[in-house]
Amino acid sequence: MSSPDVATRPAPEPGSSPVVDVEQAEAALVEHYPRLVRLGYLVLPPSLGRNRRVLTAHSITQRALPRGRTAGDRAVIPAQRGTEGRNGDPGYGYVRLRVLRSALEAGLPLKRKAWPKRSQLPPLLPQVWGLRLFPRSGGADELALDQRLSALGGPARAAYVLRGLERLPDAEVRKVLAAAGVEDPHAALAEADGVPMEHGLLDSPEFDPCSLQARPTDLMRRRQHTRAALAAAAAALVCGALLGLPGDGWGPDGAAAPPYAKNPAAEAALDPGKLTRAAPQTWQRSARTDFSVWPARGSLTGDRELLRRALAVWARPGESVQVSATPGTPAGAPPGPAQLLYAGEVDEARVVLLHDGLRIVRYAEPRDGEGGAALDFARVDGAEAGSSSAVVVDRVDGNVRYLTAPWVRDAAVRDLLKPADGPRTLRRSKDGVTDPLPTAASATICNSVSSLELRDAGGTRLLTDLGELTPAHLTAGRPDAPREVSGQSARASWARTACLLPAVRSHGVRSVNSWAFANQRLPESNGTATWVCTRAETWRGGGSRVLAQFQAPGKRTGAIAAKAQDSPACGVREPRVLAGVLWKSRAGSWHVLAAGSKDITSVTATGGAPGSARGNVLDAPAKKGARAELTGKLADGTSISSLR
Incomplete structure (x- = not known):
């Protein structure tokens, strides 16, 4: 799409940079808005969280136009000659550069003696009150790629996205990065080389901030915060009056703020x-x-x-x-x-x-x-003993140190992805502080997931870091009778689940239980699959997260078949689950596969792949893209719907 006045625009002088006026930049922004927002979302630091990344990506894209609004305004596009943007459009190259520069600035640390840049602050617009917005979830491959990208620095992430989403050659990537203010584009490309290129995955709905899901924020906390804000306002008035009275105050103490009043x-x-x-x-x-x-x-x-x-x-x-x-x-x-x-x-x-x-x-x-x-x-x-055995005392450079409980006799490190390997002894100081070990919270390329194995008089416990002060206690088995991850079979099951742990990171998780609730013989002699339900319980009681996995034979990591939040499924209150997946055999035929826990006596599928079966597993022939509704029945006739 081009502006009507393009033909009347004078050509740039030889050796000069291309120029673009406001209308041309605006036309490019409107035409390529979804792609520009996706680019900003991918480059923004994952530490912002998915909701803020979505809003910030839209905000920086909408602020990518030049400030001038007259037809005569012109803006120089630096270092973009010859490959100005999509199909050689200098307008697209200009707004892309502005989006990229703002996304990189958003990842810079705040400085005490400098005003923050606009992109480092929460977006004023767009803004949605009372809702959390995030892209639709993809599969295990998208999750793994998102984890790998979050391990890269901002410039390296930008280099990867320019390569994979914009399909720019390395020479042009270096030019764009340099124009965006990256000090060492060569180093950024070298760091990006550490992540295998997945062109198709970057176009996945997982990274599309224009196709969103909406969930409410914590309604109870919102009401509490509203009441607290009113109380704080009243307290501020009282404290303001007290501060005006004569008398000595406490005074600053270290990094503490000045006191309000004596108490x-x-x-x-x-x-x-x-x-x-x-x-x-x-x-x-x-x-x-x-x-x-x-x-x-x-x-x-x-x-x-x-x-x-x-x-x-x-x-x-x-x-x-x-x-x-x-x-x-x-x-x-x-x-x-x-x-x-x-x-x-x-x-x-x-x-x-x-x-x-x-x-x-x-x-x-x-x-x-x-x-x-x-x-x-x-x-x-x-x-209790399992959740009070260790506390994070320091976290730096991708490593974590723990202070262990006084009853811990021995500490060791286990790689959850290598169940056959033995534990590696972890030294502790006389005060109980461990040597540093790699943190699973920052692992993005899932080739190793470190866990802390502690032994005391009650047995051996396995814990892992999910980015919080207290590590999560890992267990295995039925949710109404979980056991420690101490046997070979339990460790082997966790080996195919560990790469999904980032899905419950930083949610106040107290424990994570992994339960293999069904085995299913696949059609056309494709082997036997395992269905696993993983439930993360939080310290606050609510906010639990449940993932149902389909672990196909020969696959290193299970695929997420269904997920839910605040669901009783796979928990003590409702130790049962039903889930399904659309699966393609080696011969190329499609099937809807479903499985439930052993107390489910029959499974029925309706919709795009109708079928029914006695027992707790179902195989129904289907077509690519088919959708089915699943229903299971218990021995007493009670119906149970699939996890969602």
Whole structure:
């Protein structure tokens, strides 16, 4: 699509850069809007989350036009001569460059002494209140590619997308990256070489921010936040009046913000002398196996100034403090004197771990005193031995260190993808801090998924890092009787599930159970498939995630057949499940396959592939693209629908 005045536009002088006016750029933007938004979405840092990436991709694309709005306005397109864009359109090359530059800027860290760039801030428009928007989910291949891309830096991700989505040769990729402000395009291309090129996957609905699914935000939390906002507004008025009164204040304390007003109860909670400390042998005498019986450990437990800074920042985090909290975890001040779990130096930071009965709080400050502090919250109420065996004490450069519980006798590392390999011993300091091990939370190329194996008097437990303060406890077997992942069969089942763990990352996950609920002999002598249900339980109770997998023979990773959130399926309340998948045999014929747990006595398919079968598995001939509705029945006649 071209603007009517293209023919009257004077040609650029020899050796000059191409020029484009507003109408030509706008025409290119309108014509190629879905592709430009997809490009921005793929280049934006995955750490923003899918909802914000969607909105930011639309925002930076809509702001890609030049500021001028008259026909005479012209904008120079740098370094795009000869390959200006799609089909040689300089207008497309211009807006693509603007989108790419903004997407790269969004991934830059904020600087304390510089104003943030517009793309580094949440988008003003478009904005959707009360809804979470995200692209439609793809299969295991799309998930694996998304994980690989998230491991790349912004310039390398941009190089990969320009290669795969725009199909630009490397020489042109370097030109575009240089024009977008990338300092070393050659290094970006070299880093992108580490991810195999998947041209077709970049066109998948998984990466299409124009074809979206909508879900509500947490309705209960929204109501609570509204009430809290009203209460905070009233408190601000009161505190403002108190601040105007004469008298001494607390004053800043480390990275803490200035205090609002004196409060004896709050002052007591911030007094390091009032921190509670469990005696070293309490855990041996107590019937409890949670964080309340952990003794205070670390070389800095007597550093009152460090502890005072940690408590003050907890109560009043300043602008330079990076605060994070797992979903459902309040990030407010301590209600009273907390329990000290750890204070010491780990790598390049001084770290303090505190427990207030509901939450684990981690405070970290740089050892050299330069830079901001970090404050992390994680909900841990109702913890038991399996979920209170370790806490993340430091995370840096793709590695994680844990502080292990006092009852842990031995620690080791296992690769979930290699069930036949033995564990590798993990050394610990006298305080229980482990050596660094690769974190599964940042693994994007799924060729290794590290897990922490801990042995105590109760047996051997397997945990893995999902990007939170407490690692997730991995179990196997029926949801009403889960067992530890300690046998060869349980480890082999987890080996084909481990690459899907990023789907439940950073959701406040307490435990993940993997249950092989059915085996199905495939038609046309294609072997036997395994159906697996993976359920992630959260610390807050709600927000559980359920994935049904179809594990075909010979495949390294299972394919996601269905997924659900806040569903009772595969859980203690409803230990049953039914799922189906459209499957293609080696001979090229299509089938709808379905399977349910053993208490399902019959399965029926209606719609595009009708069929029925006695027992808990179904095979119905189908055509490519067919859709079917599945229904199962229990022995008492109760109907059960498929997971969705």
